[in-house]
Amino acid sequence: MRLPRSGAGWTIAVFGVLALLLGALGLLWPEVQLRMLGFEVPDRRAAGDYTGTFLTASSMASFNMGVYYLLAVATEWRAFYRFTVVFRLVTCTVFTLTVLADVAPGQFLGVALWEGLGAVATALGLRWDARRAGRDRPATTGVVDGPAAVVTVDGPESVTNPQVTDAAAGPAAAGPGSAAGTDR
Incomplete structure (x- = not known):
């Protein structure tokens, strides 16, 4: 795979690689993933506790999303970059509200912060790329x-x-x- 060709592409590539790796981590070592997020990892799960099922689904989604992001970088799909800015800000908001409503532990705010900062970094990268293109354009x-x-x-x-x-x-x-x- 080739390296990103733009500032925004680098932000998308970093997120893509991390999403892919964290998705793989959740599939291979779900307990580690749960501890990173601040969730309890009991020795035994009660009947009807589908935490493992949900984590498997979320990890697979994260893995796939990492692949999608890296594909967007390989093709320099700038519309996708812009799309991610909006929806990562929405994700940041939802995850923050989840912590504030005591649905998730405080450590989960790190995920919200990661999404928000990633969105801002990509937005700044897009702006920087646009200004650079304006300077270089004949x-x-x-x-x-x-x-x-x-x-x-x-x-x-x-x-x-x-x-x-x-x-x-x-x-x-x-x-x-x-x-x-x-x-x-």
Whole structure:
């Protein structure tokens, strides 16, 4: 797998690796995972106690989520990065409320904090990447072959169909991306 190509990609990669590893930990050594979260680990579970089942399901979800995050990094799927910011903030809020409502032990606040800080780090990475791209991006209009031809490169269509304008003849002049006698 290749290394992340952006600041936001690095934040997603770190979270992905940790989610994958913690998911594997929960599948292989569930008692360790429970202790890390501040939950009691009794010698025997009572009948009807499905803690192990729930932990297995949560650990498998964490493992899979780690794979999804790493796949997003490998493809530089920026829409996914933005999506995670929103939902990690929601997760942070829900986990914090769970601790405040005495449904989970105080150590569980670490999970909420991890989610919140991860969301903020990814948001900052996205912002940093956007600013860096703005600095590195060439001007939107450039001069080619002297002052007579201007190639407009605004918009996604310009990559496959640039608009070439001859200063004397106008946009209908023959050239790449334009056909004589047609308006664009």
